[in-house]
Amino acid sequence: MVLSRTSQYAVQALIYIATQPAGEPVLNRDIAERLNVPAAYLAKILQSLCKQGLLDSFRGRLGGFCLRDGMQKTSLMQVLLLTEGPDFTKSCILGLKECSDHSACPMHFKWVPVKKKIIAMLQEMNLEELAKAVRTGKYRLADLPAAALPA
Amino acid sequence: MVLSRTSQYAVQALIYIATQPAGEPVLNRDIAERLNVPAAYLAKILQSLCKQGLLDSFRGRLGGFCLRDGMQKTSLMQVLLLTEGPDFTKSCILGLKECSDHSACPMHFKWVPVKKKIIAMLQEMNLEELAKAVRTGKYRLADLPAAALPA
DNA sequence: TATAATTCGGACAAAAAACTCTTTAGGAGT
DNA sequence: ACTCCTAAAGAGTTTTTTGTCCGAATTATA
Numbered sequence A, B: 001m002v003l004s005r006t007s008q009y010a011v012q013a014l015i016y017i018a019t020q021p022a023g024e025p026v027l028n029r030d031i032a033e034r035l036n037v038p039a040a041y042l043a044k045i046l047q048s049l050c051k052q053g054l055l056d057s058f059r060g061r062l063g064g065f066c067l068r069d070g071m072q073k074t075s076l077m078q079v080l081l082l083t084e085g086p087d088f089t090k091s092c093i094l095g096l097k098e099c100s101d102h103s104a105c106p107m108h109f110k111w112v113p114v115k116k117k118i119i120a121m122l123q124e125m126n127l128e129e130l131a132k133a134v135r136t137g138k139y140r141l142a143d144l145p146a147a148a149l150p151a
Numbered sequence C: 001t002a003t004a005a006t007t008c009g010g011a012c013a014a015a016a017a018a019c020t021c022t023t024t025a026g027g028a029g030t
Numbered sequence D: 001a002c003t004c005c006t007a008a009a010g011a012g013t014t015t016t017t018t019g020t021c022c023g024a025a026t027t028a029t030a
Helices: A005-019 A028-035 A039-051 A076-084 A108-124 A127-135 B005-019 B028-035 B039-051 B076-084 B108-124 B127-135
Strands: A055-058 A064-067 B055-058 B064-067
Touching (some): A005 A039, A005 A064, A005 A076, A005 A127, A028 A039, A028 A064, A039 A076, A076 A108, A108 B108, B005 B028, B005 B039, B005 B127, B028 B039, B028 B064, B039 B055, B039 B076, B076 B108, B076 B127
Antiparallel strands (some): B055 B064
């Protein structure tokens, strides 16, 4: 019931970045502090998301990470396809290499409709919306009291 | 989308054991061959399931593993609670230690109903039923052609 | 131009998960 | 009693995931 830690950090960080004023780069260090996750590891994850086109990065003073233009509405599904790999939704729950309607594992026909629900849920949540809900104070992004929010 | 390999092996093995005549111990070696899974590793998993009360084991000639009496109807939920641990269903999808209706992560209220579907699915599937469906040839347990079945 | 602040890249380390090997112990058949 | 077949147990190995460290490249500003 479970995403890899890498995916969890990625989603948390992306939502956090989306809560911040667009165009102003956010420091890796600040994200890491705010989310209470290892900074050096988070940096790797963010760098990878840059290469994959979700984020822009800027070096030097006033540097940091921003959502790339037009990526505000990226769905969690798209994010997880990047962090978990393109087979994220494709694999058999019991690990069979071949498992389809035609030749199925014993869980297949119960699992497929549930998996569809999961996919639908992930597709209907996007960074902008989630960030908005976090900004209103409705939700917590980390195991810490909601941080003071920018005016 | 996603069980640990350990859980996958456990479920596959338990269903396989349930397909075999009750009371006749099944050899670890045979299960491993049938499922195409590392035998020594599978043995550890089965030993653990013994300690946890799901299986009985017998040493020496005519030894092997059987479902413990009365465990035929064990649900996949019960199995996964053993293999994935008791927090299997309890943890936050974003990894927050505290995440509840009262103080939620941004995915919480979308995730909870989906999680309920998953849990319901896992609770309504039990070893006996699954084994029966496999015995009829309806489903495959491994990436191999369905094995010849005992008369 | 110098400096401080940042990301980038690669190597490294630690921890967890997956898997193996070897030895011991127990039970069945002869 | 002896032998063979099995699981049990524990240590060890390999692979993957998670996490650290450090030096180099880049940029704003004084």
